[in-house]
Amino acid sequence: MRTAPSPFAAFVSLVIASGGALIGCASALDGTTGAPDEAVVDESEDAISAAACLFGRTRQSLEASRALTLGPVTRITAASALDEYRKVEIAAGIDGLTTPAAVLGFVQDGELFVRDVTEKASGRVFSYYRYSAGDNPHGFVMAKGTGARVARIGDDSVYECKVSARAKAQVCLFGQTRYELDEKAGLSFGKETTIRPTTSLSAIRKQQLVLGIGGVTNAKDAVLATDDDLVKVRTITDKKTGKAYTSYRAHRGDNPVGFVFAQGSLDLVVIDSDESLYQCLVEGPCVxxxxxxxxxxxxxxxxxxxxxxxxxxxxxxxxxxxxxxxxxxxxxxxxxxxxxxxxxxxxxxxxxxxxxxxxxxxxxxxxx
The missing domain is CATH 3.30.505 (SHC Adaptor Protein)
Structure with a gap:
């Protein structure tokens, strides 16, 4: 399996370590549902169960996990100089607050504490924020360098978790190329539909889109960032296990790009760039x-x-x-x-x- 990072997002080095995701943040997507032949079938939006969540059930389990490496803590206040990626993370971390200034004005003492959290097995990197509100501990976890929130923390409990534990696949379920991904034996393929800027999407699909495209702050802009203002999507199912995945593809800068998520989650399980597959996290048979x-x-x-x-x-x-x-x-x-x-x-x-x-x-x- 190739290990070079995908070149289709300019800020890749800030988003992934050895196996992370290329993502942005999600917000409401205005517009009406697309034409019938372009309708997108929504999968479940349920969060991953506490038992399966990468971060465990509590803040303490996150901070003590042997599966994670925690970086040093940085304190953020209104006086802190923030790069664009940190601004995007903070702006999407707390519901109803859309700017870093609003977030810092809301939290107790006007301060946030952030540190990198890296999954050892896959290399995925997350930004883990802590703050107090009303003397109670709270927090949120973002896919690093983006506005895709993958978990929330309230009164020391982890909830709304959207990522499970993953490891790099020795043999990728989807193969090594887009050709295999489209036709590989052992997989079944649903009907491919089209997402346009006016297509109505579920919350999870909005987040998947901006997570995959990268460098955008909402799903509409994610679609507009493609060459043809459209993204193709379909469901891929592993016949052996019955597990389903959501596969997206588009063109950016005249290059074919794509990404696949475990259905109903923000687990980015493979990246497609120039028809080669990278950062695969789903094990498959070797044929x-x-x-x-x-x-x-x-x-x-x-x-x-x-x-x-x-x-x-x-x-x-x-x-x-x-x-x-x-x-x-x-x-x-x-x-x-x-x-x-x-x-x-x-x-x-x-x-x-x-x-x-x-x-x-x-x-x-x-x-x-």
């Missing part, structure tokens, strides 16, 4: 033949045809009866740990590579 085809063949051009060759010689000798370009792939050998393949175009081999049987990682061994 070397699927990985090999996705790696070398990918999505065929209209004037091309795929041929499953029995050998390199067979691939180089095959000719399409309709005269189309032939992209062929042949399994050449297999050991206890890897499967070897050769891929070619028409009468020439182009690449030889191995696929690990345990991780489905690809190692190129030779190229023409």
């Amino acid at each position: 070397p033949s699927e990985t090999a085809k996705a790696h070398f063949v990918g999505r065929l051009a209209p004037d091309s045809v795929y041929y499953a060759a029995s050998s390199e010689a067979d691939g180089e000798a095959y000719r399409d009866p309709q005269g189309r370009t032939v992209v062929w792939l042949a399994k050449t050998s297999e050991t206890a740990t890897k499967v070897s393949y050769t891929g070619g175009v028409n009468d020439l081999w182009a690449q030889r590579f191995d696929v690990s049987k345990t991780t489905c990682g690809v190692t190129v061994t030779a190229e023409h």
Whole structure:
């Protein structure tokens, strides 16, 4: 699985450590429901159960969790110099207050305390805020650098939690490319619908949109930040487990981008950039033949045809009866740990590579 961060958000380095999310904040999306063929089916908006919440049931469990690393505490007052990302976090942290000034005017003694919280297994980073109001302890947790609130704290209890514990997948359920994500065996795909600036959305979908697009403060602006002012969305279900995921895709700067969430939550489980998948947090089966085809063949051009060759010689000798370009792939050998393949175009081999049987990682061994 590739580990390089997605390039489709300029502020990525402030949002993720080794495996975080690219997100913004959510607010009301004005407008009416889109046309019938563009209607978006809402999933449950229920928060994750206390038992499944990454932060536990209480403030004390959050601060003592062995699954989390807590950074140093920073005190914020009206005199503090805040960068744009911190302003967005604070403005979205408390319901009904939409600016840092309003928040600092509301909290007791005009002060907030914030620290980074990092999930060790995935590298996801959050901003954990504490404050007092009416002599009672309160707080909120934001996906770092954004306005997506993932939990609230009141009287030392954690509630409205929207993230569960995750770890980086050794083998990604969705594959390594958008091609696999769209067609992978073992997954079922719902009808794809269109979100436009005027489409009415549930609260969770608003947050998912701004969380995935990044650099925006509401869902309408998230849609407007795409090249065509539209985002495609559909449900993907793991046939084996029955777990459902919400998959979004769009174009930004002429590049295809996308992101997938565990349905009904703010668990960003994979990022799609330039048709490659990154930061996958859902484990899946390793099928070397699927990985090999996705790696070398990918999505065929209209004037091309795929041929499953029995050998390199067979691939180089095959000719399409309709005269189309032939992209062929042949399994050449297999050991206890890897499967070897050769891929070619028409009468020439182009690449030889191995696929690990345990991780489905690809190692190129030779190229023409």
